[in-house]
Amino acid sequence: MAITFTVNNKPATVDAGPETPLLWVVREHLKLTGTKYGCGAGMCGACTVHLDGKAMRSCQTPVAMVAGKNVTTIEGLSANSDHPLQKAWLDLQVPQCGYCQSGQIMQAAALLAANKNPSRDDIVRHMDGNICRCGTYPRILRAVERAAKQGA
Amino acid sequence: MGKIERNPTGTLSRRGFLEGSAGLSFALSIPGALFAPRVALADDATPGAIGAWVTISPDGAIVLAIPVAEMGQGSLTGLAMVFAEEMDADWSRVSTTYPPVKPEIFGNPIFGGMMVTYGSGSIRGYWDKVRLQAAAVRNVLMQAAADRWQVPLGELHTGPSLVVHAASNRSMSYGEIAGFAQVPATMPTIDKSALKKMADYRILGKNTPRLDIPGKINGSAQYAIDVQVPNMVYATVLRTPVEGGTPEHVDDAAALKVPGVLKVVPLKNSVGVVAETIEAAFKGREALKVSWSSLPTDSFNSADGMKDFLARAAKLDDKGVSYVAKGDADEAFAKAAKVMTAQYSSEYVYHAQMEPMNVTASVSPAGDSAEIWIGTQGVSPNVFAAAAMLKTTPDKIKLNQFYLGGGYGRRSPADMMPEVLPLAKAMQRPVKLIWTREQDVKSAQMRPMTGHQVEAALDADGKVTGWRHRVVGESVVAYRGTDKALEGAKGIDGILLEGSKHEYAIPNQSIAYLREKRGIAVAAWRGIGAGYNKFVVESFIDEIAAAQNKDPVAFRLELLKDEPRAQAVIKAVVDKSGWGKAVADGHALGFSYAKVVETYVAAVGEVSLDPKTGIVRAHRFWIALDPGIVLNPDSVLAQTEGNVIFGLSQTLKEQVSISGGQIEQNNFYDYPVLRMSEMPEIDIQVMPTDNPAKGMGEASLPLVAPCVGNALFKLAGKRFRALPLSPERVKAVTGV
Numbered sequence: 080m081a082i083t084f085t086v087n088n089k090p091a092t093v094d095a096g097p098e099t100p101l102l103w104v105v106r107e108h109l110k111l112t113g114t115k116y117g118c119g120a121g122m123c124g125a126c127t128v129h130l131d132g133k134a135m136r137s138c139q140t141p142v143a144m145v146a147g148k149n150v151t152t153i154e155g156l157s158a159n160s161d162h163p164l165q166k167a168w169l170d171l172q173v174p175q176c177g178y179c180q181s182g183q184i185m186q187a188a189a190l191l192a193a194n195k196n197p198s199r200d201d202i203v204r205h206m207d208g209n210i211c212r213c214g215t216y217p218r219i220l221r222a223v224e225r226a227a228k229q230g231a
Numbered sequence: 232m233g234k235i236e237r238n239p240t241g242t243l244s245r246r247g248f249l250e251g252s253a254g255l256s257f258a259l260s261i262p263g264a265l266f267a268p269r270v271a272l273a274d275d276a277t278p279g280a281i282g283a284w285v286t287i288s289p290d291g292a293i294v295l296a297i298p299v300a301e302m303g304q305g306s307l308t309g310l311a312m313v314f315a316e317e318m319d320a321d322w323s324r325v326s327t328t329y330p331p332v333k334p335e336i337f338g339n340p341i342f343g344g345m346m347v348t349y350g351s352g353s354i355r356g357y358w359d360k361v362r363l364q365a366a367a368v369r370n371v372l373m374q375a376a377a378d379r380w381q382v383p384l385g386e387l388h389t390g391p392s393l394v395v396h397a398a399s400n401r402s403m404s405y406g407e408i409a410g411f412a413q414v415p416a417t418m419p420t421i422d423k424s425a426l427k428k429m430a431d432y433r434i435l436g437k438n439t440p441r442l443d444i445p446g447k448i449n450g451s452a453q454y455a456i457d458v459q460v461p462n463m464v465y466a467t468v469l470r471t472p473v474e475g476g477t478p479e480h481v482d483d484a485a486a487l488k489v490p491g492v493l494k495v496v497p498l499k500n501s502v503g504v505v506a507e508t509i510e511a512a513f514k515g516r517e518a519l520k521v522s523w524s525s526l527p528t529d530s531f532n533s534a535d536g537m538k539d540f541l542a543r544a545a546k547l548d549d550k551g552v553s554y555v556a557k558g559d560a561d562e563a564f565a566k567a568a569k570v571m572t573a574q575y576s577s578e579y580v581y582h583a584q585m586e587p588m589n590v591t592a593s594v595s596p597a598g599d600s601a602e603i604w605i606g607t608q609g610v611s612p613n614v615f616a617a618a619a620m621l622k623t624t625p626d627k628i629k630l631n632q633f634y635l636g637g638g639y640g641r642r643s644p645a646d647m648m649p650e651v652l653p654l655a656k657a658m659q660r661p662v663k664l665i666w667t668r669e670q671d672v673k674s675a676q677m678r679p680m681t682g683h684q685v686e687a688a689l690d691a692d693g694k695v696t697g698w699r700h701r702v703v704g705e706s707v708v709a710y711r712g713t714d715k716a717l718e719g720a721k722g723i724d725g726i727l728l729e730g731s732k733h734e735y736a737i738p739n740q741s742i743a744y745l746r747e748k749r750g751i752a753v754a755a756w757r758g759i760g761a762g763y764n765k766f767v768v769e770s771f772i773d774e775i776a777a778a779q780n781k782d783p784v785a786f787r788l789e790l791l792k793d794e795p796r797a798q799a800v801i802k803a804v805v806d807k808s809g810w811g812k813a814v815a816d817g818h819a820l821g822f823s824y825a826k827v828v829e830t831y832v833a834a835v836g837e838v839s840l841d842p843k844t845g846i847v848r849a850h851r852f853w854i855a856l857d858p859g860i861v862l863n864p865d866s867v868l869a870q871t872e873g874n875v876i877f878g879l880s881q882t883l884k885e886q887v888s889i890s891g892g893q894i895e896q897n898n899f900y901d902y903p904v905l906r907m908s909e910m911p912e913i914d915i916q917v918m919p920t921d922n923p924a925k926g927m928g929e930a931s932l933p934l935v936a937p938c939v940g941n942a943l944f945k946l947a948g949k950r951f952r953a954l955p956l957s958p959e960r961v962k963a964v965t966g967v
Contacts, residue, residue: 096490096510103510107465112457113450115636117585118668119513122899125585153450160449168448172440172865175303175873177447178454178585178636207908210899212585212637213303214876216907218869 084145086111087155097143101135102126104142105152113153113181117210124209127182128152134189153181156188163229164188167222175213183209187223197227279409281368282418283336284314284361291392291406293320296330298337299357300348300608301443302635302642303873304928305866308441309354310361312862313924316434317365317427320405321392327442329632332625334611345611349643349755351828351926354862358923359423366421374419375412376403391433429860429921436919438865443634455606455633456589456665463591463661464493465509466654468501469519470666470674473892474752476523478502485518495519496657503654505662513667528750528892533579533680536749536889540682540703541574543745551701551745552722555732558739560688563697567688571778573771574684577763577954579677579887581896582756583904586636587671590647592617592654593661600627601652602661606635608643616645620652639877640755641676644711669897677887678756679704679727681763685771688739693779695790697739700731700767702760706746707753722746730761730933733768734797734826735790751889757877761827761933766954769823769937774950783822783941784810796857796920797824800833803855803916808835815839818850821942823934828926830858836911836938840946842967845958849879849911849939854931856915859922870927871915878935880905886955 083092086109093108100119105111105128114137117125121139128137129151156162160169164184167173174180183206190197190205197205202223211219279287286294295314301307311327314320330337338344341356369389376394377384380401388395392405429436446452471477481502483495491511496503504515543549564570591604599621607613610630618625635642647664655662666674681704688697707726709717717724724744731742756762776786784805791797801824804810814820817839824833837851852875861867884903888895896902940951947965 095508099508099510103508106457107509110459111450112453112459115454115585116456116587116665116668118899120668120898120900123585156449160445165448169440169444172444172869174444174447175305175869176585176635176637177303177443177452180447181450184448203908207906210585210904210906212583212639212877212904214873214905214910215869216876216910217872217913220907 082142082146084148084150086150087152093142095142098141100138101128101140101142101145101150102137105137105150111152111154115178115181117179117182122210123179124186125179125182127185127209129185129189132189132192134186153185156184162188163226164191164222167226167229171218171222171225173215173218173222175215179209179211183211183219187219187226190223191227195227195230197223199224281371281409281412281414282364283330283333284364285318285368287405287409289406289410291321291324291404293325293392293405295325295327296337297327298330298339298346299353300606300610300632300635300638300642302348302608302638304870305441305863306348306353307443308439309862309866310357311442312434312439313354313358313361314365316432317362318369319389319391322434322439324392332610332614332628332630338611347611347643348608348638349640350759351928351930354924355829355926362426363421363423364418366426367418370419370421371412371414372405372408375408379403379411435860435862436864439863441866453633454586454636455591455604456586456636458591458604458633458663460591460593460604460661460663463663464505464507464658465512466503466505466651466662466664467509467512467516467667468498468503468650468664468670469516469521470501470670471523472673473523473526473528474750475526475528476500478521479524480522482520485520486515489515489518494657496654498653499649501650503650503664505654505658509665516667526750526892531749531751531889531892533889537576537680537682540680540747541576544574544682544684544701544703549745551743553741553743554723554728555740555742560697560699560739560741563688563739564686564699567697568691569689571687571689571775572684573774573950573952574682575767575770575952576683577681577766579680579751579889580756580881580885581672581675581677581887581902582637582639582641583899583902584637584639584641587666587668588641588647589663589665590651591661591663592651594621594652594655596659598656599623601655602629602631604631604633605647606633606642608635608638608640609645612643613645613648616648617652620648639757640759643755644676646676668899672896672898672902673894674752675887675894676752676754678762679707679751679753681727683767685767687771687775689775695735695737695775698735698737698741700742701745702728702731702743702764703745704747705749705751705753707755710753711755726755726759728764729759730764730825730827731768734794735772735787736792737790750892758827758929758932761825762881762936763954765823765825765827765933766936766940769825769934770940770950770952773822773937773941773944777944782811787824791824796831797826800824800831800855800857800918803918804833804835804853807855807914807916808853810835817946819942819945821938821940821945823937823941825934827930827933830856830925830927830930832856832931832934834931834934834938836935836942838939838942838946840943840961842947842965845962845965847883847939847943847956847961848909851912851914852935852938853914854916854934855918856931857918857920858925858927858930859920860924861917861919862924864917867917867927868915871931872913874929874931875913875935876905876910878932879909879911879939881955882936882939883956886957
């Protein structure tokens, strides 16, 4: 069935079963491959996108649920990779393999949108659902703190 | 070519920018396209090609062909820095591409000349080769300038991308020279003594932003799972639940009823489901009913297996294969005033790389050539496997390399080829094959489960006169290759035994391998054998020190008198950590030292234990390390941070259990890995020395477990000898 929603401020219409995970719609139907498949079970956070500004696991979100709503993926977070989080990520050389990092950045962006001045505990609690197997957690934490300081 | 289409926000299709006037070097400098398939850069006819490794545009842009897989370890940038340094290039103009599959040119000398990326072997393996290549390029550029100016070569020197003739105050850019230089058919041979010295480095040794990172913060970095090939279909597989099983009866009726499912194809060890969409393929897999052939492995349970392994480790008359035989260990034990004995163990662990296994392939109608899109540590093995399967030659296999969403050893073998090639052949369309995470866990190729017996012979003064270490487990070399490969190595499994050797001055030593055959898929895992062997060695050394009421650091320094680099890192970490001073109530410090992949590392960990729950927490780690010449200091820090976290994850949490030959775990909910709330503070001191650059990607990982175990001994008064140190196991030891 045809489902219409907004992705990165552009209208999108896809033909997919209503229960199809948003993840596959975004990645394979719309070719926005920055959002990653990690576990398909909501356990790792690699597929994190924003739904009306809130962080969502796209692998656990049936596409029918987003009809008429606004989806933002990593590709739409900023026009020129210049979101304060992206700048901090670059400055602190956060990614290693990089596969989880779109999800990490989108998860962190939702935090800073809601809480301009998160404590270290706030950040850890908010980011704890996002796995990074390479072990970039120390840099992720510092980068979120730096972006918060610089006014995300 | 022309098959890669970028996502809409990337705005350029590959075809688009190749047709444009921007030219080759521009196309390849697009962030995220670093691993995109390239035009024949190595072709001598390419304008600006100086040999196979370098192309220089008239505007000075330099593209280096770097034959390493980038999986987060940073060696793509590291090796490019090595090349640029020796070539004396302007680093700001350097970008990279993956070279064509020509192992005769681009192979790694320490891995039989194959194009592979493993064993922390990229920098140490290519160190001389790349520097000599780069020096040859520089020499060709200088010779061209010398000919143009009619001056002797010896009067020239180079600056960043510049040849300079000081006497006449003239200079020419590399870009300009590349426009007219006659490149000799054979590149000049450079003597190693002419290579740059560490003191003259301009690029190496300075913090250098990694080339792959810009594409990794905006979603544009391309992993194999992201590839979009026109007309492709999707596939997934249901694999045998027991390693080696074959499908005997396939009931595909329900799967074929799933809308979008096109075909169900029985394969050697799996059943493929091909569909118009990935979601349909995954649904079709759920609907398959398959019965599998029975195997001896069907009766294997890892808990019982561990008992067997440990029982065998204790049977001293079962000698196994000798790995280290120094002095006369038997005599040392016969004469000992005291003998200490302990048994250690480690469970199977899973790579848990974040990108599930996947590959895309297209096979020609005649079935004699193929194009493959993959992120792999094993380029040569995949090309050879594909050629063998299609009964063709390697040159008929075009492999396109992408970034790897985690490797850690999992992406070395060619295990996807027997699935994707038959599927692509059957469909006569490109097939993008993606495993589900559950399949990735169920078909894990694990670090082997191991049982150990370790013994020390002491004389009347408490001096260690003998060391005996017996390692029991399945062979990685035999699984990855064949029994013949293991026989070729005289039965010594270098992957499984890695790290069992140590530098302690013990005159009589015996280290032996006792091979088990249980039919389980075992593989190299980050840190390989050192991940458990250093746990054994460094815990047991601590046991010996404690039995003599000696400080574990002083005890080790005594045994490492002739190892100045070891002494230096140990002393540094002791100073930094405040070893020997008071720590917070309920906390304790544990120590370990090791040389891993020829890098010297010492570590202290601050640990606490909740006796009621058995939960162990690591609060802080101090690491001091000497990897020789440091190429990119910040990258060394990043790798070491990752090592501590990965190492702590395997220390505290990770275990795959096997019942009836089948892996019991499914996904991250029953195979947890370390999360941010569990990470320790990490304090790293890098101590470069003017020694050849060595591996960084896994050097510190093996130090973590013994640090934690040795700290727990101080807290609980008991030894923790079985990995992982999960709450149940910890409570089993403390008895609380």
